[in-house]
Amino acid sequence: MRISNLKSIKNGERVRVVATVNWEDCDQPQKDIFIETEEPFTEDILCNPHAFLVGCIIPAMHFGEKRIVLDTEICPGLKEGLETVMSLMKEWSGGQFSPLSIEAMTSSLVQYRDKQRHAGLFLSGGMDSLAALRVNKLAYPETHPGAIKDCLFVHGFDIGGVVQRGMKYHVFERAKAAMSKVAEDANTNLIPIYTNIRHLCDERELWLEKFFGAVLASVAHAFASRLELVYIASSYDIPNLVPCGSHPLLDPEYSSFDMRIRHTNIAMSRLDKLRIVAGWDVALNNIRVCLANVQDRLNCGKCEKCVRTMLGLTAIGALDKTSAFIENDVSPDLLSGFSITIRHREPFYRELLEPLKACGRDDLVRVVKSKLLNKGSALS
Numbered sequence: 001m002r003i004s005n006l007k008s009i010k011n012g013e014r015v016r017v018v019a020t021v022n023w024e025d026c027d028q029p030q031k032d033i034f035i036e037t038e039e040p041f042t043e044d045i046l047c048n049p050h051a052f053l054v055g056c057i058i059p060a061m062h063f064g065e066k067r068i069v070l071d072t073e074i075c076p077g078l079k080e081g082l083e084t085v086m087s088l089m090k091e092w093s094g095g096q097f098s099p100l101s102i103e104a105m106t107s108s109l110v111q112y113r114d115k116q117r118h119a120g121l122f123l124s125g126g127m128d129s130l131a132a133l134r135v136n137k138l139a140y141p142e143t144h145p146g147a148i149k150d151c152l153f154v155h156g157f158d159i160g161g162v163v164q165r166g167m168k169y170h171v172f173e174r175a176k177a178a179m180s181k182v183a184e185d186a187n188t189n190l191i192p193i194y195t196n197i198r199h200l201c202d203e204r205e206l207w208l209e210k211f212f213g214a215v216l217a218s219v220a221h222a223f224a225s226r227l228e229l230v231y232i233a234s235s236y237d238i239p240n241l242v243p244c245g246s247h248p249l250l251d252p253e254y255s256s257f258d259m260r261i262r263h264t265n266i267a268m269s270r271l272d273k274l275r276i277v278a279g280w281d282v283a284l285n286n287i288r289v290c291l292a293n294v295q296d297r298l299n300c301g302k303c304e305k306c307v308r309t310m311l312g313l314t315a316i317g318a319l320d321k322t323s324a325f326i327e328n329d330v331s332p333d334l335l336s337g338f339s340i341t342i343r344h345r346e347p348f349y350r351e352l353l354e355p356l357k358a359c360g361r362d363d364l365v366r367v368v369k370s371k372l373l374n375k376g377s378a379l380s
Contacts, residue, residue, distance in 0.1 A: 001025075001065045003056060005032075006047045006072065015042035017222055019052040021200065026063040028200075035222045036194040044226035050078055053102070054254050055218030057082055058211045059200040061089055061097045068100060073107035074256075081253035088250060089210060092243040110257045117228040122216050123151035123190070124158065125179050125288030125298075127309065131273035132233035132265045134280050137186050150227060151183045154219060156195040157212070158291055162202055171293050178286040178298055185282040193219055208343060213246035217254035217261050224259040234266040240347040271312065271351045278318040287324040301327045304338040308348060311335075311364065315355035332367040340371045 005020040016036035023030070033055065037045050049072045060068055079102055086099035121136065123129045133148060140147040153176055160167040176192055183190035197215050198207065213232060220230035232251050235244055244250075251263040265273070277283050289309045290299035299306045310330050313319035320328045340349050349368050356365050 001056060001060045001067070002069045003049070003052050004071060006049060006052065008045075008047045010042070013039040013042070015045055016194075017045055017047040017051070019047075019049075021052075021056060023063065023065065024067070025065050028063055031200065033197050033200065034195060035197070035219055038192050041189075041191050041223075041226075045222050046225050048221045048224055049074055049104075050224070050256050050259070051218045051221035053078070053082070053104075054214055054221060055195075055197040056200065057085060058089070058206070058214050060100060061086060062201055062203075062206055062210075064098070066100055068102050068104075070102075070104040073105045074102075075110075075258060076106040078254070078256035079104070079106060081255060084253045085214075085250060088253075092210070112225055112228070112258055115225060117224075117226060118149040119146055119229040119231065120150035120152055120191075120220070120223070120227045121148045121188075121231040122219075122233070123153055123179055123183065125175060125182070125286065127270065127273045127277060127287065127289065127312075128233035128235060128265070130182065130277045130280075130283045130287065131268060132231060133182070133186055133188070134276050134283065135265060135268070136231070142187070146229065148186070148188055148231065150189045150191055150223075151179065151186070152191050152193055152219060152223070152230070153179050154193045154195060154216070156198055157215065160194075161198045161207070162204075163199055164202070168293060175288050175298065178288055182283050182286050185280075191223070195219060208245055209243060211245050213244075213251045214254060216246070217251065220254075220261060221256070221259050224256075227259065229260045229262060231262050231264045234263055234268070236266075236344070236347070237269045237272075238266055240344070242344045244344075269351055270348045271315070271355070274309075274312045274318075275316055278313065278316055278321070284318065284322045285324055287322065297326065299325055301325050302334065302337065304340065304342070304345070307334050307338075308340070308345070311349075311356075311368075312352055314361065314364070315352045315359065317359060330364060332363050335364075335367050335371065340368065341374075346372060 002022045009016045016034045018034045021031050089097040136148045155172045159172045180190050248263040251261050255261045288298045289305045292300040294300040314330050
């Protein structure tokens with residue numbers, strides 16, 4: 001793979017940084033990949049080669065490329081980190097992914113050292129990122145360098161990430177309006193960002209198991225002149241770690257000496273996160289977990305992600321306190337339409353059994369136990 005033609009393009013009130021990807025060892029078509037933002041953040045996005053290198057490393061391995069070539073300098077710390085990433089991918093894939101060579105000159109300088117920068121967080125509206133923002137705001141004084149000042153909201157991730165499903169810009173605008181309320185209440189800026197890096201490979205399993213953390217990190221590098229630290233909220237807690245596209249062994253390795261990536265809140269269970277978000281009214285009323293496009297609703301109330309979140313809110317007595325879901329209750333029938341054991345979801349449901357029982361929802365406890373046992377899951 002060769003990454004070339006790096007450039008910035010101004011189009012009205014937006015600026016896009018672009019690179020051309022040419023494949024050498026597979027039959028994938030040439031593609032221009034980009035990261036874009038709107039005013040007032042157009043002065044903060046730069047055509048950083050680190051952004052494109054990080055975004056391309058997983059697809060290059062997936063398609064069997066033997067090398068990545070850039071005609072520009074890169075941070076030796078990032079190169080070392082990506083070598084660790086490739087070793088992890090080889091291990092997680094059972095040897096199907098082979099490490100490739102990174103052919104680029106290494107820089108002897110650290111950029112932006114004399115520029116005032118701060119910390120950011122990727123905010124999707126889901127429970128992980130909302131809890132991460134709340135925890136940070138409660139723990140860090142506003143003047144601390146680790147205090148979050150910017151929330152990055154990305155189109156081309158869960159919204160607009162799959163080509164066949166369309167770009168869904170109207171869904172993004174609706175979600176952006178909800179996240180703007182959260183960011184404002186947290187005294188942070190919401191930065192809307194658009195990228196097509198996920199489109200290098202649309203395969204769902206690759207995205208979930210190996211790729212999505214790299215896309216987030218690539219976006220972070222494009223804002224390295226503004227941000228020195230970017231948090232990625234954990235998907236799983238320590239007792240339930242599995243190979244995943246975002247992982248505490250993976251995300252920090254996407255860092256350079258210009259940009260630090262931190263995988264955060266790994267000590268918190270999903271139930272811990274639910275409780276802390278439930279104590280923050282603005283976040284509780286703007287939760288966005290659903291990937292469906294339902295008119296006039298943030299969440300459909302029927303998919304696995306919606307029902308799992310509603311179940312958790314029921315367990316802590318908070319479902320009737322949020323307007324993010326029209327439903328004020330969860331019936332056992334709502335769990336009949338999907339599996340609760342896909343993609344290592346079992347721990348999220350197991351931890352709800354005791355609080356559901358404590359609030360008298362034996363009907364929900366029975367159906368959750370039954371669905372877990374159908375896969376032979378041990379109930380502790």
